[in-house]
Amino acid sequence: MNVKVRPAITLAERTVSVPSAMIAVLRRDLQVSFRQSQDIFNPLLFFVMVVALFPLGVSPEVEFLRQAGSGILWVAALLATLLALDHLYRHDFDDGTLEQMMLQPQPLFLLVLAKTLAHWLVTGLPLVLLAPVLGVMVHLDGNSIGILCLTLLIGTPVLSLIGSIGAALTLGVRAGGILLSLLVIPLYIPVLIFGTGTVMAAAEGAPVGAYLALMGAFLALALTLAPFASAAALKISLSSS
Amino acid sequence: MCPALMPGSFCRPFGQCPSAERYGALMSEPLLQAVDLHCERDDRLLFQGLDIAIVPGTITRVEGPNGSGKTTLLRILAGLHDGYSGDILWRTQRRARCREEFLRNLLYIGHRPGVKSLLTPLENLRALMAGRQRHPDKNLRAALDGSGLGGFHDVPCQNLSAGQQRRVALARLLISDEPLWILDEAFTAIDFQGVGRLEQLLAQRVVNGGAVVLTTHHPLALSGMQRLQLGQAA
Amino acid sequence: MWQFFHKLGSPRWFYGIANRFMPWLLVMGLVLTLAGIVWGLAFAPQDYLQGNSYRIIFIHVPSAFLAQSIYVMMASAALVTLVWHMKLADVFVKAVAPVGAVLTFLALFTGSVWGKPTWGTWWIWDARLTSMLILLFLYFGVIALGSAISDAKSSARAVAVLVLVGVVNIPIIKYSVEWWNTLHQPATFKLTEKPTMPAEMWVPLLLVVLGLYLLFGWLAFYRMQTEILDRERRTQWVKALNKPQGAA
Numbered sequence: 170m171n172v173k174v175r176p177a178i179t180l181a182e183r184t185v186s187v188p189s190a191m192i193a194v195l196r197r198d199l200q201v202s203f204r205q206s207q208d209i210f211n212p213l214l215f216f217v218m219v220v221a222l223f224p225l226g227v228s229p230e231v232e233f234l235r236q237a238g239s240g241i242l243w244v245a246a247l248l249a250t251l252l253a254l255d256h257l258y259r260h261d262f263d264d265g266t267l268e269q270m271m272l273q274p275q276p277l278f279l280l281v282l283a284k285t286l287a288h289w290l291v292t293g294l295p296l297v298l299l300a301p302v303l304g305v306m307v308h309l310d311g312n313s314i315g316i317l318c319l320t321l322l323i324g325t326p327v328l329s330l331i332g333s334i335g336a337a338l339t340l341g342v343r344a345g346g347i348l349l350s351l352l353v354i355p356l357y358i359p360v361l362i363f364g365t366g367t368v369m370a371a372a373e374g375a376p377v378g379a380y381l382a383l384m385g386a387f388l389a390l391a392l393t394l395a396p397f398a399s400a401a402a403l404k405i406s407l408s409s410s
Numbered sequence: 411m412c413p414a415l416m417p418g419s420f421c422r423p424f425g426q427c428p429s430a431e432r433y434g435a436l437m438s439e440p441l442l443q444a445v446d447l448h449c450e451r452d453d454r455l456l457f458q459g460l461d462i463a464i465v466p467g468t469i470t471r472v473e474g475p476n477g478s479g480k481t482t483l484l485r486i487l488a489g490l491h492d493g494y495s496g497d498i499l500w501r502t503q504r505r506a507r508c509r510e511e512f513l514r515n516l517l518y519i520g521h522r523p524g525v526k527s528l529l530t531p532l533e534n535l536r537a538l539m540a541g542r543q544r545h546p547d548k549n550l551r552a553a554l555d556g557s558g559l560g561g562f563h564d565v566p567c568q569n570l571s572a573g574q575q576r577r578v579a580l581a582r583l584l585i586s587d588e589p590l591w592i593l594d595e596a597f598t599a600i601d602f603q604g605v606g607r608l609e610q611l612l613a614q615r616v617v618n619g620g621a622v623v624l625t626t627h628h629p630l631a632l633s634g635m636q637r638l639q640l641g642q643a644a
Numbered sequence: 645m646w647q648f649f650h651k652l653g654s655p656r657w658f659y660g661i662a663n664r665f666m667p668w669l670l671v672m673g674l675v676l677t678l679a680g681i682v683w684g685l686a687f688a689p690q691d692y693l694q695g696n697s698y699r700i701i702f703i704h705v706p707s708a709f710l711a712q713s714i715y716v717m718m719a720s721a722a723l724v725t726l727v728w729h730m731k732l733a734d735v736f737v738k739a740v741a742p743v744g745a746v747l748t749f750l751a752l753f754t755g756s757v758w759g760k761p762t763w764g765t766w767w768i769w770d771a772r773l774t775s776m777l778i779l780l781f782l783y784f785g786v787i788a789l790g791s792a793i794s795d796a797k798s799s800a801r802a803v804a805v806l807v808l809v810g811v812v813n814i815p816i817i818k819y820s821v822e823w824w825n826t827l828h829q830p831a832t833f834k835l836t837e838k839p840t841m842p843a844e845m846w847v848p849l850l851l852v853v854l855g856l857y858l859l860f861g862w863l864a865f866y867r868m869q870t871e872i873l874d875r876e877r878r879t880q881w882v883k884a885l886n887k888p889q890g891a892a
Contacts, residue, residue: 184514185541193540197529204528204566265522268490273541274513280541334809338802342792351788352806355781356813359820366824387816394812401726402805408491409798452795453878493797 190275191283198287201260208256209291212249216296219245220303231308238307239317239368243361245303246296246321247328251353253292254332255339255346257284258403262340271407278396281403285333285396293325309368316371320364323384330395331356337402341409360387439501440465441515441590441621442487447496449482456482457640460496466589469612469622470636478641480625481521484594487623488518514542517588519596523579527568531559531578534567538582549585557581558604573599583611591615593624655872656881658732662865669862676855684848691845697761700754706853708751708776710860714744715779718786719811722804732868734800735875737807738790739867743860745783752776771825775818782810796875 202208223241224234234241261267270280300321304314335353339345367380440463447460456479464470464487472480485491487498489505489512498505500512525534535550554563557577567575576599583591597605605628612622613632684702691698718740724733755773756766767773789806793799876882 184510185544190541193537197526197533197537197540200533201526201528260526263522264526265520265524266526268518268520268522269524269538270541271490272488272513272516272518274510275541331809334805338789338806339792341798342789345792348788348792351781352785355778355785355817356809358778359813359816362820362824398805398809402802404492405798405801405805408493409793409795493795 184274187275187279190273191279194270194280194283195287198284199290202287202291208253209295212253212292213295213299215252216245216249216299217303219248220307224307234307235309238304238309239313239372240365241307242300242303242317243321243324243364243368246300246325247357247361249296250293250325250328250332251350251357253288254329254336254353255349257288257333257336258340259336259345262406267403268407271403277403278400281333281337281399282392282396285329285399288333289326289329293329296325297321310372313368313372316377317368319381320367320384323381323388324360324364327360327384327387327391328357330391330399331360333399334395334402337399337406340403340406360384363387440499441501442505443497443499443502444487445497445499447483447486447494447498449479449486449494451479451482451493462487462638464590464621464623466619466621467616468634468636469616469624469632470638471630472623472625472638472640474640480640481594483640484518484592484623484625485520488516488592489513490518490520515588516590516592517582517586518592518594519579519582520594521598523576525567525575525578527575528566530564530566531570531581532563534578535581538579539585543585543587545585550581553581553584554578556584558607571599573601573604576600577604580608583608589620591620591622591624593622593626595625595627597626597628655731655735655876656879659869659872662869666862666865669858669865673855673858673860673862676851677859678855680848680851680853680855684845684852688844688848689842694762697758700758702849702852704751704754704758705849706856707747707754708772709853710856711744711747711751711776711779714740714747714860715782715807715811715814718744718807722807722811725800725804726808731875734804735868735871736864737786737803738800739871740860740864741783741786741790741803743863743867745780745787748776748780748783752780769825771822774825775821778817778821779814782814786810 220241223237227233227237258267261270270284271277273280297318300318301314304317309317332349332353335349335356338352339349342348363380363384367377367384370380371377442462442464444460444462447462448458449456460483462470472483474480482491486494489498489509500508500515505512524538525531526537529537531554532547532550535554536545536547539545539550551563554560557580559574559577559581562570562574567578570578576596580596580600597608600608609630609632612624615622616632616634681702685699688699690696718737721733721736724730725737752773755776759768759770759773760766786803786806790799790803793802873882873885
């Protein structure tokens, strides 16, 4: 292993800039996800199937579906996000990548943010893109579908961010998946309420600007606080492994 | 540019830039020090009153039977485990106060090598180095070659053997300029020849002034190796 | 000040102090609670609208009150755990989480029993009941996470993170549930917000609340002592406790 590329040993002064380290994390996670495309498609299929259960299990009547549609889609999206959450850190934890990430000199919460973004891009964003099709299937009108997608677009990142805290906390736990759901579902309730509430308000013709602004506030809050909590949780989980 | 002005270098005494003589002094002062380390896990005392000084140009081998806390100690030293009491100093400063500088100067390879099985060795090495140091692909490929992975640069790691996967992680040693290496069972699954070359690498590293802390079950033929025996606390 | 703070972190010191306080907490708590309940159930005047059924507030309101403030106390202790790594703080969180869950359940149960004569149904998705239900979920989450992680220290710190995340969310949850409630069922009959509650009603209510706080203090100390004994079972002072008095 005598190779000439080895540089001299000095105390390292140089550092890689934080944005480029974040991009590297994002890029690696996306690469891995695209090679394991089931990780992208399975939550999507789950989303579609859960939505399909409601007409079958409750009622296929247009009136019911039109009224409950936004709620059904939101609940299904929430469950699909939840299902995919356990992957967020689990694989990295098992193969040691997470350890290496914690030992990077950049602030951990920013790397966590990059990871969460990558996770949302492959699990949350596809749900938003698929939502219009399912919206038509539950007889939502065009305006409602538009608002629904907008709320999902703002809301699913919040779900991913909050979920990343739960995923980090349950990392060291065997069969952490169910525990993760127990921890995270109560925290999802405000997003769910405002997500469906906005669509319902829009269906009644009420102005939705204020609701969307509130959801935006949720997103801002989650963006600023959740990465810190996730980073702290990761340190705790790794410390006990 | 004076590094004292750079972010993250604030744990150095104010106004001091690492000049040649400073660097000279560095060669003898310990890089990493552990003072009165005490650790229990699951109601079992692993070690207490442990003092360690990792000086540049030395290899420290942590020894002890299974379950004596070798891995835990290395994880504590690397800052991955904080279930301990005692102080850890990075160049005489509390480590907690200069996390960034400490991490920039540490290379840790654990039991789990941090290699993603879906990525190729080249992609893995690139991702592992991305947070630390920019290297052109040419250097990365040369390191992979040097690590015995010539011809496998672009094969997904899941198709490689366990030893080859570990070699991906070990390729980092060939382009690392971090002065402190912490290697936990780095030789696992590496064949006889590979171990021999790793030994050479370590020996040369020490001559160049690097510091190495490691655990291994392989008999190592390295001169001037310090031994740290665990497993006598209880 | 710092010395006191340091002492407060010592389980052994706490064990002794708790022994001194506990009888007082228990006696005062029992007296106040019983006085309040007897007064409230037997002597307070009937409500002009609901008759006697309103009397359940003498249990419902104090337990709901305490259930919420226990979560806030846990959050303060969680902060102490994370910032100062004080052992007692995580002993506290672990000891009182089940108490909080039980009181939340009690509040929900009494609320639902109260709902039957007033609303004519056992359960109604009233804003306050719903947010109590979510609080119960949060408590369950805390308990489940705490028992899932075997290492005591990481378990305590993971729980602390969760409790803090929860406490940031509680106002948001409360607000959004209220908003959701007005969206779905306008003008429900509000029960406790009668500003003209006569003194014969609110004084016993206050007594029960105070009494229950003291009883909670006693129970918290008791459970913390148990937890401390378990954690410190290998130390000299705990072993000395177990010896018969004469032998020591």
